[in-house]
Amino acid sequence: MRLTRTKAAVAGLGLALSLVACGDAGDDESAGVDVEVQEDAGSEFDDGTRMKELADSGEVIIGVKFDQPGIGFKGATDDMPVGFDPELGKVLAASLGIAPEDITWTETISDNREPFLQSGEVDLVLASYSITDERRAVVGQAGPYYVTGQQLLVASDSDIDSLDDVKGTEVCSVTGSTSLENIEAEGATPRGFDTYSECVDQVLSGAVDAMTTDGAILLGYAAEHPDELKVVVEPFSEERYGVGYSLDHPEMCQWIVDTLTAAQEDGTWEEAFAATLGASGVETPEPPAMDECPAA
Amino acid sequence: MELVLSNFDLYLSAFRLTIGLFLVSAVGSLLLGTLLAAMRVGPIAFMSKAATVYITVVRNTPLLIIFVFVIIGLPKLGILFRSVEELGISSFFFRACLALTLYTSTFVAEAIRSGINAVPLGQAEAARAIGLTFGGTMTQVVLPQAFRATVPPLASVFIALLKNTSVAYAFGILEATARMKYFTNISGNDLPIFLIFAAGYVVLVEIISFGANRLERRWRVAR
Numbered sequence: 001m002r003l004t005r006t007k008a009a010v011a012g013l014g015l016a017l018s019l020v021a022c023g024d025a026g027d028d029e030s031a032g033v034d035v036e037v038q039e040d041a042g043s044e045f046d047d048g049t050r051m052k053e054l055a056d057s058g059e060v061i062i063g064v065k066f067d068q069p070g071i072g073f074k075g076a077t078d079d080m081p082v083g084f085d086p087e088l089g090k091v092l093a094a095s096l097g098i099a100p101e102d103i104t105w106t107e108t109i110s111d112n113r114e115p116f117l118q119s120g121e122v123d124l125v126l127a128s129y130s131i132t133d134e135r136r137a138v139v140g141q142a143g144p145y146y147v148t149g150q151q152l153l154v155a156s157d158s159d160i161d162s163l164d165d166v167k168g169t170e171v172c173s174v175t176g177s178t179s180l181e182n183i184e185a186e187g188a189t190p191r192g193f194d195t196y197s198e199c200v201d202q203v204l205s206g207a208v209d210a211m212t213t214d215g216a217i218l219l220g221y222a223a224e225h226p227d228e229l230k231v232v233v234e235p236f237s238e239e240r241y242g243v244g245y246s247l248d249h250p251e252m253c254q255w256i257v258d259t260l261t262a263a264q265e266d267g268t269w270e271e272a273f274a275a276t277l278g279a280s281g282v283e284t285p286e287p288p289a290m291d292e293c294p295a296a
Numbered sequence: 297m298e299l300v301l302s303n304f305d306l307y308l309s310a311f312r313l314t315i316g317l318f319l320v321s322a323v324g325s326l327l328l329g330t331l332l333a334a335m336r337v338g339p340i341a342f343m344s345k346a347a348t349v350y351i352t353v354v355r356n357t358p359l360l361i362i363f364v365f366v367i368i369g370l371p372k373l374g375i376l377f378r379s380v381e382e383l384g385i386s387s388f389f390f391r392a393c394l395a396l397t398l399y400t401s402t403f404v405a406e407a408i409r410s411g412i413n414a415v416p417l418g419q420a421e422a423a424r425a426i427g428l429t430f431g432g433t434m435t436q437v438v439l440p441q442a443f444r445a446t447v448p449p450l451a452s453v454f455i456a457l458l459k460n461t462s463v464a465y466a467f468g469i470l471e472a473t474a475r476m477k478y479f480t481n482i483s484g485n486d487l488p489i490f491l492i493f494a495a496g497y498v499v500l501v502e503i504i505s506f507g508a509n510r511l512e513r514r515w516r517v518a519r
Contacts, residue, residue, distance in 0.1 A: 178481065178482075
């Protein structure tokens with residue numbers, strides 16, 4: 001009897017400690033940028049523009065990733081996603097006079113970003129969304145607001161330290177992604193999974209030799225497992241992240257570029273980077289210059 | 297469309313992998329399924345119970361969960377089946393076949409059991425009367441007749457297995473569905489790509505149906 005009571009006490013203590021730990025983690029994560037919400041934003045925009053409509057309605061739906069630490073991540077019990085993309089989403093919403101708590105966050109995965117934009121299910125997509133000509137043919141992409149490149153995530157004790165070493169190894173990424181295509185061209189056996197987190201598990205358990213995708217995403221995972229994982233190889237591709245919008249509203253492009261340029265100039269961009277991707281120890285890079293918007 | 301046609305070797309190698317998954321798992325589940333069916337109808341109560349429990353549990357588990365267990369769960373316990381790599385088979389391919397076999401064998405076992413039940417009891421009694429053991433009764437008398445009655449339901453099971461191989465696309469196997477995702481990612485126009493890959497599956501399913509039909513016809517005469 002006494003034994004069970006001791007056990008219960010230990011279990012209770014453990015539970016209490018883990019709750020405390022959770023609380024701490026939550027506090028850390030809420031440290032993002034403080035955005036200044038524009039007042040009376042509706043009057044800033046011309047009638048008939050999508051920005052005016054959104055500002056007047058006071059609501060905006062933004063598509064972000066939920067499974068990429070540092071970029072866009074939302075745990076099962078979190079209210080809001082955290083990461084570089086959601087931070088910039090808040091900046092964009094603030095210029096429409098919409099407070100962060102009034103943004104509706106929707107998870108967009110790599111497959112559904114174009115359909116969601118086309119059907120109007122989301123107003124904006126900030127989801128590690130690389131700008132490509134093929135995508136620009138079907139949706140609008142303003143930016144780039146961040147430039148990264150494909151790298152490799154390997155176990156700390158791995159022998160792989162140059163791109164030549166991947167020949168004949170098994171490398172995982174998300175099925176159907178450009179990263180997987182690139183690594184296949186390098187002579188590795190591609191191992192496609194549904195999500196990045198499953199992929200990281202494969203590296204941790206030793207089932208694959210490496211994981212590959214944009215360096216920014218890998219840094220987030222390396223920061224989560226600093227003892228087991230490391231990021232190697234100079235970036236061997238260039239991924240330019242853009243903000244997706246619907247081609248039905250071409251006027252949004254200039255607004256996105258202007259708002260993000262302002263955020264780069266007043267330091268909000270750097271602040272957002274330092275609070276999210278910068279947490280894994282990388283230096284804040286120079287913000288990239290953005291493309292001109294196509295003539296509407 | 298041109299994208300797939302100009303990379304037709306990728307299309308073919310993807311379907312080769314699909315067929316490879318299908319053939320290995322089909323043979324595996326036929327063997328394991330027959331064994332399970334024999335255990336289930338057999339005279340040893342413990343084995344019969346064990347087979348029943350296995351079939352109930354695995355047949356009621358979604359295939360995706362079995363894949364998660366074999367390909368994501370087992371490696372966490374350090375079970376990677378690395379030894380098959382010495383035979384030149386990749387561990388991922390082996391584990392995908394294992395997941396498909398574990399799952400499909402339950403359906404095969406039930407199909408065969410229905411075939412066994414279709415063999416009149418007098419056949420087994422006669423076999424016992426001339427002194428055959430349980431093993432002899434099964435392999436010489438009951439199973440050959442049972443397999444004949446089993447062809448139509450087994451064809452359905454194997455058609456399902458062929459299509460189920462597509463679940464492996466999310467578990468590190470670059471088979472037809474994964475290759476389709478590769479093409480749709482590059483191209484902006486998904487529909488023709490989808491159709492040409494669907495056509496590949498239709499052809500394979502038709503081959504299985506055709507084979508089953510021929511087999512059924514040939515064995516019907518012999519009965």
